[in-house]
Amino acid sequence: MKHPTLVIHGGAIFAPSDYEASRYAEYKSFLQKALDTGYTILNKGGPALDAVEQAIWILEECGMFDAGRGAVYTYDGKQELDASIMDGSNLKAGAVAGVRTIKRPISAARSVMEHTWHVLLMGQGAEAFAKEQALEIVDPSYFHNSREWGRYVKLKAEADQKKQKKESRNHSTVGAVALDNHGNLAAGTSTGGLDLKLYGRVGDAPIIGAGTYANNQTCALSMTGEGEYFIRTSAAYQVHARMTFAGQSLAEASQNVLDEIKQMGGIGGMIGITSDGTVAMPYTSIDMFCGYKNSDSEEVRLFPKPSDSSQ
Ligand code: ASP
Numbered sequence: 001m002k003h004p005t006l007v008i009h010g011g012a013i014f015a016p017s018d019y020e021a022s023r024y025a026e027y028k029s030f031l032q033k034a035l036d037t038g039y040t041i042l043n044k045g046g047p048a049l050d051a052v053e054q055a056i057w058i059l060e061e062c063g064m065f066d067a068g069r070g071a072v073y074t075y076d077g078k079q080e081l082d083a084s085i086m087d088g089s090n091l092k093a094g095a096v097a098g099v100r101t102i103k104r105p106i107s108a109a110r111s112v113m114e115h116t117w118h119v120l121l122m123g124q125g126a127e128a129f130a131k132e133q134a135l136e137i138v139d140p141s142y143f144h145n146s147r148e149w150g151r152y153v154k155l156k157a158e159a160d161q162k163k164q165k166k167e168s169r170n171h172s173t174v175g176a177v178a179l180d181n182h183g184n185l186a187a188g189t190s191t192g193g194l195d196l197k198l199y200g201r202v203g204d205a206p207i208i209g210a211g212t213y214a215n216n217q218t219c220a221l222s223m224t225g226e227g228e229y230f231i232r233t234s235a236a237y238q239v240h241a242r243m244t245f246a247g248q249s250l251a252e253a254s255q256n257v258l259d260e261i262k263q264m265g266g267i268g269g270m271i272g273i274t275s276d277g278t279v280a281m282p283y284t285s286i287d288m289f290c291g292y293k294n295s296d297s298e299e300v301r302l303f304p305k306p307s308d309s310s311q
Contacts, residue, residue: 003277003294004042004181008034008055010065010289011172012224012269020147024302027064031291031300034058038176039293048178048186048220049087049110056083056106056188059174065289067174068105069143071192073152075159076199079143079192082206083109084120088185088214088275093119095206096126100143103136106190109206111135120206148192155195172289173205175222177214177273185220185275187212187236194227203227209237216275218243219250225268225285229261239272250280258284 010031013019019027038055042048060068060083071079083105084095094113097120102108108130112121121129131137173191180186189212191205204211204227211227213236214220221236230236235257242253250272261268262284269283271290281290281301291300 004039004179005273005277005279005292005294006035006038006042006051006055006176006178007271007273007279007281007292008038008059008174008176008290009222009224009269009271009281010059010174012267012283012285013172013287013289014267014285016286023064027289028300028302030059030062030064031289034176035291035293035298035300038178042178042180043295045181047182048180048184049085051178051180052085052176052186052188053106053110055176056174056190057104060104060106060190063145065172065174066192067190070145070148070172071143072148072195074193074199074201075156075196077152079140080197081105081143081190081192082203083188083190084206084208084212085109085113085188086186086208086212086214086220087113088187088216088220091215093208093212095120095208096130097122097202097206098200099123099126099130100140101127101137102130103138103142106188108135109188119208122202151195159196173224175212175224175271177220177222177271179220179273179275179277183216183275185214185216185273187214187220187222189222204230204235207231209234211236213237213240215240219272219274221254221270221272223268223270224288225261226266229264229266230268232264233257233260235261235270239270250274250278251282254280254282258282
């Protein structure tokens with residue numbers, strides 16, 4: 001029997017000013033809740049896919065991270081959500097991109113995997129599919145978040161003043177990877193993408209092999225950071241490939257991929273777990289919200305707290 005383990009992230013941290021010190025206890029409590037919920041599933045012998053889906057759902061729903069109800073806004077002031085999930089036991093995967101009315105993007109991604117022969121559905125097609133599957137549909141206003149809207153208004157005014165649409169800051173995508181006691185791995189990622197992303201922009205999160213990958217032979221991975229770089233380097237698949245073909249460890253392979261991305265000018269982080277339960281949580285951003293839990297130990301890592309924080 002394997003040693004069930006869950007690893008989660010709440011995104012790479014780009015700018016300390018994006019995080020409110022007064023809300024550290026909340027960030028921590030939702031990360032802890034996601035870990036506890038997912039781990040309880042694993043500990044009862046449940047599948048890695050369920051643990052990943054449930055942990056991500058908690059982070060989508062809580063409104064604290066850049067996913068679901070905490071999603072950042074596009075340049076046009078909309079929230080467009082991307083999510084994906086992958087089953088390491090059979091390499092099946094599902095994803096949705098640019099959706100605005102699906103309450104649980106991660107569950108829609110799982111439905112694409114389980115109920116279609118496709119991998120990625122986008123926009124209105126994905127929404128029609130979710131409706132057909134009787135997944136919960138909401139008005140786009142369900143995701144509205146006044147804190148993120150406030151950031152959007154400020155960032156857009158700055159970008160307009162600079163007459164520059166590119167603004168690569170982001171604000172904490174979420175993801176989870178798990179190993180269950182049958183030895184199966186799963187990975188999932190969910191995001192609102194980057195601040196001020198342009199119409200129709202799709203990042204790495206719903207791209208299998210870029211933002212998400214799982215293969216029982218090696219590892220399960222979920223990425224966060226400037227998605228364009230993770231797509232251009234096939235980041236998640238590349239970690240798997242380095243382990244498979246170059247015999248690298250998860251720690252070496254994941255650091256090498258982040259270093260390559262950094263050389264190209266991009267930053268971010270990732271979480272990974274191997275089929276023997278080894279965990280990695282490297283990043284090149286200033287920090288990354290993340291944590292893991294198994295029967296021996298657990299950790300929730302927050303951005304270094306400001307001195308006035310009560311944490
Ligand atoms: N990787 C995500 C994207 O580019 C953003 C993030 O991780 O925060 O859409």
